[in-house]
Amino acid sequence: MVSTIRTSAPGKLMLLGEHAVLHGSHCLVCAIDRRITVTLTPRPDAVVTITAGFGRYEGRLPELPDDECFRFVLAALRRHSDILPSGCDLVIDSDFPNVSGLGSSAAVTVAAIAAAFVWCDFSWSADVLHAASLAVIRDVQGTGAGADAAASTYGGLLDYCAEPISQRQVKHLPPIEVLYSGRKAHTTEVVAELEARRREDPHQIEAIFHAMDEGCGLAVNAGAAGDWQKFGEIINRNHELMTELGLSDTNLDSLVHDLQADPGISGAKLSGAGKGDCIVGIGQVENAEFAHERLGLQITRRGVEVA
Ligand code: PMV
Numbered sequence: 001m002v003s004t005i006r007t008s009a010p011g012k013l014m015l016l017g018e019h020a021v022l023h024g025s026h027c028l029v030c031a032i033d034r035r036i037t038v039t040l041t042p043r044p045d046a047v048v049t050i051t052a053g054f055g056r057y058e059g060r061l062p063e064l065p066d067d068e069c070f071r072f073v074l075a076a077l078r079r080h081s082d083i084l085p086s087g088c089d090l091v092i093d094s095d096f097p098n099v100s101g102l103g104s105s106a107a108v109t110v111a112a113i114a115a116a117f118v119w120c121d122f123s124w125s126a127d128v129l130h131a132a133s134l135a136v137i138r139d140v141q142g143t144g145a146g147a148d149a150a151a152s153t154y155g156g157l158l159d160y161c162a163e164p165i166s167q168r169q170v171k172h173l174p175p176i177e178v179l180y181s182g183r184k185a186h187t188t189e190v191v192a193e194l195e196a197r198r199r200e201d202p203h204q205i206e207a208i209f210h211a212m213d214e215g216c217g218l219a220v221n222a223g224a225a226g227d228w229q230k231f232g233e234i235i236n237r238n239h240e241l242m243t244e245l246g247l248s249d250t251n252l253d254s255l256v257h258d259l260q261a262d263p264g265i266s267g268a269k270l271s272g273a274g275k276g277d278c279i280v281g282i283g284q285v286e287n288a289e290f291a292h293e294r295l296g297l298q299i300t301r302r303g304v305e306v307a
Contacts, residue, residue, distance in 0.1 A: 232266025
């Protein structure tokens with residue numbers, strides 16, 4: 001019997017094009033230097049156990065009853081139950097800061113499916129892993145562009161499009177500063193609210209998505225040239241567009257503006273669905289008095305890995 005398999009995948013941060021990417025636009029997403037590790041040990045029976053810092057699960061294949069804490073891993077196992085040789089013990093370790101918006105669901109999905117593929121001796125590529133992960137994310141959430149799964153799979157800074165799926169590495173990686181807003185955002189709710197507004201006023205919302213798509217193209221060129229001043233200006237403009245979409249408010253704006261005001265930062269914006277989660281700045285904070293909670297994250301080229 002195969003002994004233990006260990007895989008890991010990084011979390012993610014959205015830099016540009018949130019929401020618009022769900023409607024065919026490009027976005028910029030990056031992998032962060034914090035990872036989720038999955039350790040899989042095959043069992044001689046059909047039992048599946050999952051152990052993580054936040055809970056424990058036990059069920060049997062092929063049914064695997066659902067559990068709120070482990071929705072993504074269970075959906076991943078269920079979707080691949082026809083190729084799994086038996087049950088298994090899974091241990092999940094995360095070195096993420098305990099805040100949302102950093103792509104833990106996608107990272108654990110990518111790492112768990114990679115572990116299952118290795119275990120089954122399945123011939124896979126990064127593209128196959130990304131497609132399988134996106135299918136699981138859509139099973140669980142009902143929506144999702146797959147930018148988070150792309151960052152967790154390929155690593156780096158990606159120019160990503162979901163329709164049709166394409167991803168391209170941006171040549172240089174900017175230094176980033178990430179703050180936690182102190183407020184959890186609910187991505188599926190925010191996406192549904194914005195979708196309702198888009199149905200009411202498609203012209204206005206789609207014009208903003210179009211401006212986001214253009215900004216993404218300009219940012220890819222700035223990133224290719226390592227022009228972080230220009231890149232930061234595009235990030236600032238994207239925050240204005242997110243505000244026009246109703247995704248910010250005065251409290252979040254004031255955090256963004258404090259980061260934008262730092263001399264070491266060329267641009268800053270809300271990251272992710274909006275209405276909370278993280279704020280990302282391009283550059284490094286220079287003002288020693290800067291008061292907000294800094295997460296100390298950087299972009300990494302490391303994508304999914306099999307140990
Ligand atoms: O809330 P986050 O960090 O998972 O980002 C969501 C980004 C959206 O474009 C709103 C949704 C998606 O699937 O891309």
